[in-house]
Amino acid sequence: MVKQERAARTREALIRSAAEVFDQEAFSTASISAISSLAGVSNGALHFHFANKAVLAEAVEEEALARLLAVTDRALPSGASRHVQLLVDVTQGLAAALCADVVLRAGFALSGELNRPRRAGLRDRWRLWVHETLRRAEEEGELRPTVSAGDVETAVVAAAVGFEVLGGRDPAWLSASTVTRFWRLLLPTLVPAVRLGGLRAEGTRLT
Numbered sequence: 781m782v783k784q785e786r787a788a789r790t791r792e793a794l795i796r797s798a799a800e801v802f803d804q805e806a807f808s809t810a811s812i813s814a815i816s817s818l819a820g821v822s823n824g825a826l827h828f829h830f831a832n833k834a835v836l837a838e839a840v841e842e843e844a845l846a847r848l849l850a851v852t853d854r855a856l857p858s859g860a861s862r863h864v865q866l867l868v869d870v871t872q873g874l875a876a877a878l879c880a881d882v883v884l885r886a887g888f889a890l891s892g893e894l895n896r897p898r899r900a901g902l903r904d905r906w907r908l909w910v911h912e913t914l915r916r917a918e919e920e921g922e923l924r925p926t927v928s929a930g931d932v933e934t935a936v937v938a939a940a941v942g943f944e945v946l947g948g949r950d951p952a953w954l955s956a957s958t959v960t961r962f963w964r965l966l967l968p969t970l971v972p973a974v975r976l977g978g979l980r981a982e983g984t985r986l987t
Contacts, residue, residue: 844887
């Protein structure tokens with residue numbers, strides 16, 4: 781049992797160390813030696829848990845996906861525009877999590893690495909969640925009749941990924957105030973005027 785616990789701790793340390801290195805460097809330039817050194821283990825110990833850097837990157841993405849799902853797994857808020865408010869709340873929560881969580885940041889960054897095999901990454905998972913949330917909002921009449929859910933999806937996904945990328949250099953892009961300004965600009969074009977007063981661009985639950 782002690783040996784298994786030690787192995788689990790080593791694996792967790794390697795995933796976090798890999799995330800920190802991937803967060804600072806591109807996947808192609810990140811070295812196994814840098815990752816193992818940061819984790820405080822030998823290269824041999826790293827290869828005991830992960831066959832190569834690609835497998836380690838996949839483990840980082842899997843852990844990051846679990847953290848993304850925790851961000852998006854929220855109960856619907858109350859109100860007439862509950863799905864739109866949920867979208868606002870989760871966008872705020874995602875920005876806060878990206879700012880604080882290096883594993884989540886690295887998982888998103890790995891999704892954009894062009895020199896890795898194409899697979900469904902965190903950015904794709906985020907797009908699908910936004911798509912489904914907006915589909916439900918449209919079904920329940922939360923959007924203006926002239927507004928296309930697909931157009932809103934494009935704007936929200938592009939903005940969130942933009943905040944993620946820019947936030948890697950300047951955390952201000954992931955601040956609550958930045959995301960709030962985005963929603964204050966978008967909400968009046970998205971929902972009928974009679975519903976606007978019930979929505980909070982700063983979010984209803986940020987923790």
